[in-house]
Amino acid sequence: MRPILCLAASLFGSALFLAPGAGWALEDRVVVMTSYPDDLVQRFEQAFERANPGTDLQIVWKPARDAAVELSKPDQGGIDVYWTPSLGSFPRMRDAGAFRPLAVDRAVLPGAVDGQFVSDRQGFFEAFEVAGYGFILNPANLAKHGVPQPSTWRDLAATRWGGRLALPIAGQVGFSGALYDVLLQAEGWEAGWALLAEAAADATLIGGGGQVSESVIDGHADVALTVDFFARSAIANGHPVTLVYPPRTAFLPAQVAITKSAPHPDAARAFVDFALSAPGQTLLFHPDIRRYPVRPDVYAQAPAGTVNPFQRAGAEAYAYDMEKGLGRHGLIAELFDALIVRDHDRLKTLWGAIHAAETALAAKPDPERAARLARARALAGFVPVGGADVDRIAAVFYQRRANTNPDERAVFQKEWETCVAAAHAEALDLARQALPTP
Amino acid sequence: MRRAFLLVAALLTVATPLWADDGVTVNIQGRDAFSRPLPALDPARRAAFQTGRSLFQQVWTVGPSEVRSDLDGLGPLFNRQSCIACHAKSGRGEPPEGEGDSMRSTLVRLSVPGGKPGSAPEPHPVYGDQFNPDGIPGVPGEGRATLVWSDRIERLDDGTVVNLRTPSLLLRDLAYGPLGAGVMTSVRMAPPVIGLGLLEAVPEADLLARADPDDRDGDGVRGRPNWVWDTARGAFGLGRFGLKANQPSLRQQNAGAFNGDLGLTSSLFPGHGCTASQAACQAAAAGEGGPELSDAQLDAVTLYTQALAVPARRNADDPLVRVGEGLFAAIGCAACHTPTLRTGPFPALPELASREIHPYTDLLLHDLGEGLADGRPDFHATGRQWRTPPLWGLGLTAAVADRAAYLHDGRARSPLEAILWHGGEAEPAGAAVRRMPSLNRKALLAFLDSL
Numbered sequence: 001m002r003p004i005l006c007l008a009a010s011l012f013g014s015a016l017f018l019a020p021g022a023g024w025a026l027e028d029r030v031v032v033m034t035s036y037p038d039d040l041v042q043r044f045e046q047a048f049e050r051a052n053p054g055t056d057l058q059i060v061w062k063p064a065r066d067a068a069v070e071l072s073k074p075d076q077g078g079i080d081v082y083w084t085p086s087l088g089s090f091p092r093m094r095d096a097g098a099f100r101p102l103a104v105d106r107a108v109l110p111g112a113v114d115g116q117f118v119s120d121r122q123g124f125f126e127a128f129e130v131a132g133y134g135f136i137l138n139p140a141n142l143a144k145h146g147v148p149q150p151s152t153w154r155d156l157a158a159t160r161w162g163g164r165l166a167l168p169i170a171g172q173v174g175f176s177g178a179l180y181d182v183l184l185q186a187e188g189w190e191a192g193w194a195l196l197a198e199a200a201a202d203a204t205l206i207g208g209g210g211q212v213s214e215s216v217i218d219g220h221a222d223v224a225l226t227v228d229f230f231a232r233s234a235i236a237n238g239h240p241v242t243l244v245y246p247p248r249t250a251f252l253p254a255q256v257a258i259t260k261s262a263p264h265p266d267a268a269r270a271f272v273d274f275a276l277s278a279p280g281q282t283l284l285f286h287p288d289i290r291r292y293p294v295r296p297d298v299y300a301q302a303p304a305g306t307v308n309p310f311q312r313a314g315a316e317a318y319a320y321d322m323e324k325g326l327g328r329h330g331l332i333a334e335l336f337d338a339l340i341v342r343d344h345d346r347l348k349t350l351w352g353a354i355h356a357a358e359t360a361l362a363a364k365p366d367p368e369r370a371a372r373l374a375r376a377r378a379l380a381g382f383v384p385v386g387g388a389d390v391d392r393i394a395a396v397f398y399q400r401r402a403n404t405n406p407d408e409r410a411v412f413q414k415e416w417e418t419c420v421a422a423a424h425a426e427a428l429d430l431a432r433q434a435l436p437t438p
Numbered sequence: 439m440r441r442a443f444l445l446v447a448a449l450l451t452v453a454t455p456l457w458a459d460d461g462v463t464v465n466i467q468g469r470d471a472f473s474r475p476l477p478a479l480d481p482a483r484r485a486a487f488q489t490g491r492s493l494f495q496q497v498w499t500v501g502p503s504e505v506r507s508d509l510d511g512l513g514p515l516f517n518r519q520s521c522i523a524c525h526a527k528s529g530r531g532e533p534p535e536g537e538g539d540s541m542r543s544t545l546v547r548l549s550v551p552g553g554k555p556g557s558a559p560e561p562h563p564v565y566g567d568q569f570n571p572d573g574i575p576g577v578p579g580e581g582r583a584t585l586v587w588s589d590r591i592e593r594l595d596d597g598t599v600v601n602l603r604t605p606s607l608l609l610r611d612l613a614y615g616p617l618g619a620g621v622m623t624s625v626r627m628a629p630p631v632i633g634l635g636l637l638e639a640v641p642e643a644d645l646l647a648r649a650d651p652d653d654r655d656g657d658g659v660r661g662r663p664n665w666v667w668d669t670a671r672g673a674f675g676l677g678r679f680g681l682k683a684n685q686p687s688l689r690q691q692n693a694g695a696f697n698g699d700l701g702l703t704s705s706l707f708p709g710h711g712c713t714a715s716q717a718a719c720q721a722a723a724a725g726e727g728g729p730e731l732s733d734a735q736l737d738a739v740t741l742y743t744q745a746l747a748v749p750a751r752r753n754a755d756d757p758l759v760r761v762g763e764g765l766f767a768a769i770g771c772a773a774c775h776t777p778t779l780r781t782g783p784f785p786a787l788p789e790l791a792s793r794e795i796h797p798y799t800d801l802l803l804h805d806l807g808e809g810l811a812d813g814r815p816d817f818h819a820t821g822r823q824w825r826t827p828p829l830w831g832l833g834l835t836a837a838v839a840d841r842a843a844y845l846h847d848g849r850a851r852s853p854l855e856a857i858l859w860h861g862g863e864a865e866p867a868g869a870a871v872r873r874m875p876s877l878n879r880k881a882l883l884a885f886l887d888s889l
Contacts, residue, residue, distance in 0.1 A: 037495065037497065038495065038497050038519070038522050039522070039526075041497070042523055042526070049540065050535075050539065053538040056540075056582075058572070059497075059519060060499075060575070061497040061498070061499045061519055062499055062500075065504060065505045066503050066504055066505050066506075069504060077575065078575055208488060208492060210491075210492065210495075214488070218474075218475075234470075236469070237468050237469040238467065238468020238469060238470060239468070287469055288469070
């Protein structure tokens with residue numbers, strides 16, 4: 001069923017040349033820039049080269065920011081195809097004129113998954129795969145520790161984990177900006193931060209993407225928040241873990257585009273064709289990859305137990321706003337540091353005091369102390385950026401690692417540090433006052 | 439046939455250890471069987487192990503990188519861009535499928551005659567000591583390498599038919615001119631990297647005690663140590679790692695692989711392998727500063743490879759497996775594939791010290807005959823000698839890999855094919871397997887599958 005994707009025929013006459021059986025030879029190479037892990041890249045490289053003998057697939061591995069530099073060069077670094085899981089990069093590069101238009105057969109590639117449009121409405125890049133966000137957990141260890149399995153985001157704050165919940169540090173783990181934004185949009189900005197603060201107080205914070213799920217695999221944690229492919233791959237590799245999607249989650253794309261200056265345009269198109277073909281998309285089911293195809297038709301070949309994000313059971317009607325989220329990742333990382341990472345011990349002490357007071361008040365109710373405790377809870381979950389201001393302030397932290405406008409950032413950071421410290425101090429005081437006297 | 443089977447069963451006297459809770463093996467059988475840390479690994483070293491794992495999986499990038507200058511420096515010439523590109527899931531690689539394919543987890547060593555006896559091979563004057571198919575932008579890769587296969591049928595005494603395939607190296611699109619006459623090539627498929635720290639911790643004296651280069655005991659099995667250059671010490675030392683035991687330590691093995699396979703310099707290998715004929719390679723390398731792989735990164739990867747656990751045996755008490763174990767010893771396999779060694783003191787990673795291990799190797803060089811010979815000497819290893827590869831984890835090869843392949847170049851598609859390729863000092867063992875009744879061969883293979 002290839003090809004299903006065609007570049008504008010006026011540019012390349014591709015419909016003619018890629019007609020099956022035409023015997024048309026591609027260029028001898030295609031240069032593909034990516035930040036995908038080698039487990040995925042290797043298998044596509046091997047399959048593509050075997051399907052296209054004589055065309056060498058050359059991989060240039062670059063993190064997103066380096067990739068942007070490369071594509072901004074006059075010759076775009078000799079890159080033919082940009083193929084990567086980096087949500088924000090593609091719209092930015094499209095707007096900078098980095099890509100050629102693609103024409104896609106929407107009967108085969110709907111461009112939308114789980115109610116979300118994941119490709120480019122202007123037609124310059126196309127979704128290649130999607131990944132969702134949820135919990136990796138070890139049911140046996142949860143049972144051993146007498147802890148119920150979480151099924152919603154709110155369950156994270158409702159359980160006392162004793163450090164056996166692993167959370168990725170938003171500023172250090174690539175996927176966590178999207179993960180926390182999905183949670184915050186699902187639960188609401190202020191309520192979501194309060195939930196996160198309470199859960200994080202009892203959690204282990206982890207700074208490496210793969211290490212988050214690894215902490216559950218190796219038994220150091222019972223539950224972790226993760227992008228799904230780490231969990232799905234662990235399951236496929238035989239580890240006794242499971243994956244739970246909260247009813248309100250989102251499936252976000254990785255995408256592919258052909259550069260405007262592609263020196264090997266026909267081979268580039270052949271690669272994109274392959275990546276989006278049924279054989280290419282089926283590779284995503286490999287145990288070491290386990291990402292979700294964007295072609296609904298290949299789910300007939302999915303391994304047993306595969307969730308079909310096109311027909312997800314148990315999902316709530318929830319319209320995650322991906323474009324809004326994209327602008328917020330930098331701000332979320334900063335706030336995660338300010339609220340959770342920078343003084344994790346203080347957070348632990350604070351929520352420990354609140355939970356102790358709640359337990360005591362449940363046994364010996366006291367309306368006045370309960371009111372103090374409610375105030376303590378509100379302060380402990382306080383986020384110094386109100387929902388109405390989010391998108392305005394998010395713009396300041398949009399390119400967080402680029403170190404632009406450092407003075408403006410510093411002002412916010414100092415202000416947050418001061419008011420969060422004050423709020424937490426007051427909350428701790430109130431929580432202690434709320435403890436019934438013996 | 440039945441009588442032979444029972445006879446061997448009766449000869450079995452030593453119970454197979456279960457190795458439960460031994461601190462070095464893990465009870466795991468899935469695709470991640472080669473990717474787990476030693477159970478005994480000190481929790482304080484977990485973060486360093488994870489860092490090493492991350493670097494082992496990392497795809498290295500062409501410099502300079504604004505974002506990750508710690509991960510740039512790929513090339514100018516290279517084979518692959520990550521360790522796992524060859525050692526997928528810390529396991530073995532696979533050879534190319536034929537003329538239309540190319541080497542992905544297999545490489546070609548090159549040398550020319552003229553090296554001094556007992557020294558490192560003399561690199562090819564144009565292509566260096568390793569064929570690097572790829573180059574960074576602006577630097578032509580050296581060409582394409584693949585294997586083409588020819589089949590031959592072997593019929594065993596009980597009528598079993600085995601299809602053996604012989605590889606021929608095919609180099610094409612050579613970017614720097616023809617190789618010339620007399621060039622020595624050696625195809626090497628990536629071996630698994632489990633249990634290497636344990637092998638490093640075996641005292642040198644214990645390994646040398648097993649050597650018998652002059653066959654004084656007359657059993658036809660010699661076993662010769664390879665004495666190789668230890669860069670850090672600036673002296674010759676016992677080779678333990680590499681398919682010809684041409685590396686004295688894991689640190690040097692890893693640094694050498696980073697240098698030769700990925701083009702990354704380090705304090706042990708500060709230079710690139712660009713030859714005088716490779717101007718673009720030299721120009722690309724000229725502007726570089728210090729080592730691209732820091733000592734801390736090299737240490738982390740070395741810790742990772744030292745601390746990868748060995749999967750525990752499966753079905754070790756199965757009667758058929760136990761018969762196979764007896765046959766393994768009886769026909770002489772165990773003379774080189776030594777079942778049991780003991781580690782000594784190992785200050786770098788004390789968790790490895792003083793443990794009984796079952797690697798099924800003596801880490802010595804043996805003549806494997808003309809069929810497996812590469813004709814390329816390497817320090818004291820002749821063109822017919824290979825280091826005995828460890829067999830632990832062998833039975834999980836197919837579970838871990840997409841396509842199981844065995845021997846130094848991946849020509850064997852099953853352990854039986856691998857055995858049938860054994861010649862030289864292992865000729866009698868190979869002949870015994872050819873003569874074996876079916877049930878005994880089944881038992882032998884069941885034993886190998888339990889490792």
